[in-house]
């Protein structure tokens with residue numbers, strides 16, 4: 001089976017982690033500090049705060065901005081649910097803005113339509129390794145006095161007009177989950193140029209403590225441990241090389257697909273001013289032209305030894321938690337006395353998201369793939385008609 005994702009980890013990571021294990025020092029010590037400093041340098045930001053997941057980084061970002069009941073946060077409908085969950089964790093209301101069909105990130109025009117008096121934050125997600133259109137997004141944010149949290153959990157090293165994503169908005173959030181461009185097993189990073197927010201983020205990640213016995217804020221245990229940080233330092237050193245390979249593999253696949261003119265398969269739009277790092281190599285399936293559903297295609301590819309990704313199958317406003325307002329007991333926070341509007345997610349319909357949800361698959365593009373494997377993927381895609389016949393027989 002050609003795996004769709006595979007962490008690239010070697011002896012250096014094993015050595016770095018083993019040294020920490022044997023040192024007996026596991027929490028809030030030199031490795032976390034070193035990883036934070038190096039990650040901040042890599043992005044070109046003032047401060048980085050290491051946490052134990054991307055979700056924690058997003059949650060802390062909303063917490064330090066003081067987001068709470070009655071506030072609205074604009075999010076995209078195609079992303080991992082934790083972009084939305086983090087908003088609910090702060091008892092605020094997620095409001096969905098549509099995507100563009102070119103690169104599947106949030107459409108700035110639709111963001112502006114969704115701003116109300118209660119809007120406080122916009123969370124653009126740099127989906128699949130692409131970048132959201134940050135210049136217009138920042139312009140809208142400044143016009144309406146909103147903060148921007150970039151969810152860069154799928155875009156480590158992606159660049160927008162020469163700047164690394166995560167460093168453009170007010171706060172950036174990264175995930176180091178096992179399948180990401182670089183990994184610490186589980187982990188995340190909060191980044192900002194604002195020292196006050198960074199200091200507050202450090203407190204919130206560690207029980208809101210200003211000292212061992214004083215809890216100044218409602219905090220959490222979101223700390224990254226020293227083993228994860230030691231692994232992160234090594235992975236960060238390799239990140240540019242990982243990305244070079246991911247991009248090379250993805251562009252090779254897309255070029256071969258284009259050359260072979262596969263009419264049911266649409267490559268993502270690429271822009272000159274964006275360095276797409278291809279967390280996924282996403283392709284859009286035209287089910288009519290193909291004559292089978294995306295699920296059937298995925299199964300057909302699996303039978304031929306090719307694993308693919310299939311997300312996000314539905315726009316996130318169709319998740320039960322939102323349709324039934326069941327995030328917390330008694331419909332909180334949607335019925336909070338601070339929230340002056342009524343929101344009904346059953347009535348939300350975003351045309352572009354509806355058009356592509358469930359029809360995007362990710363082809364294998366990880367750093368461990370050989371040219372022969374990439375060629376095999378293309379060969380199977382070009383011959384999908386005969387493959388289909390064989391599987392039906």
Ligand SMILES: Cc1ncc(COP(=O)(O)O)c(C=O)c1O
Nearest residue numbers: 053054055080082153175176177
């Ligand atoms: C866009 C996006 N946001 C947030 C997250 C959450 O990261 P984590 O799994 O580290 O909590 C992910 C992880 O898959 C993600 O893809």
